[in-house]
Amino acid sequence: MPDLDTEFLFDLVVDLHPRLDIGDGPFGRRILFGASGGSFEGPELRGGLEAGGGDWALxxxxxxxALDVRLTLRTHDDALIHMTYGGRWVVPPALRADLAHPVKRHQVDPTRYYFRTTPLFExxxxxxxxxxxxxxxxxxxxVEAGIAYKVWRVR
Structure with missing residues (x-):
C-alpha cells in the first residue's frame, strides 16, 4: 500500500457574521459561525463564497x-459547488483567551494550535x-475577516 500523497487545491477565506450562541446542550456548547462571503483560489478553480452557509460548531x-461546516462556492465561471467538512480545532488552554480576543485572535501563530478539516464537494x-x-x-x-484554510486533494 503506497503512502498518501497530497496536491494543493486552493486557499479559502470565509468571512463571518457575528456568532450566534445556541447554548449548552447535551454534547457541549453549540455556536453558529455564519458565513457572510469570502473567496477561494487555486490552480484549477477560483471564485467566491455565497452567504448563508456556516459552521455549526460544537x-x-x-x-x-468539533466543526460541522456547509458552504456554497461560486466559481469565476458561475458554477455552484456544495462544500462540506468536519474537523477539529484543538487550542491549548494558554492560547484560548488570545483566540477569543477580537484583535489578538488573528495574530496567534497557527502552528501553536491544531485546526484540521476534511472537505468534500458536490x-x-x-x-x-x-x-x-x-x-x-x-x-x-x-484571519481578520474570519477563518482561512489551505486545502489539499488527497491523491
Whole structure:
C-alpha cells in the first residue's frame, strides 16, 4: 500500500457574521459561525463564497471544537459547488483567551494550535465534476475577516 500523497487545491477565506450562541446542550456548547462571503483560489478553480452557509460548531467540555461546516462556492465561471467538512480545532488552554480576543485572535501563530478539516464537494457542473470524487484535507487558521484554510486533494 503506497503512502498518501497530497496536491494543493486552493486557499479559502470565509468571512463571518457575528456568532450566534445556541447554548449548552447535551454534547457541549453549540455556536453558529455564519458565513457572510469570502473567496477561494487555486490552480484549477477560483471564485467566491455565497452567504448563508456556516459552521455549526460544537465546543466540547474538554475545550476542543468539533466543526460541522456547509458552504456554497461560486466559481469565476458561475458554477455552484456544495462544500462540506468536519474537523477539529484543538487550542491549548494558554492560547484560548488570545483566540477569543477580537484583535489578538488573528495574530496567534497557527502552528501553536491544531485546526484540521476534511472537505468534500458536490456539484452538477460538468467542468468541475471531478470534485465529486475526491477527498481533501485542510489546515485552518484565523484571519481578520474570519477563518482561512489551505486545502489539499488527497491523491
Amino acid at each position: 465546543f466540547r467540555p474538554d475545550g476542543a471544537m 456539484t452538477g457542473a460538468e467542468r468541475y465534476a471531478w470534485l465529486n470524487d475526491i477527498v481533501c484535507v485542510g489546515s485552518g487558521y484565523v
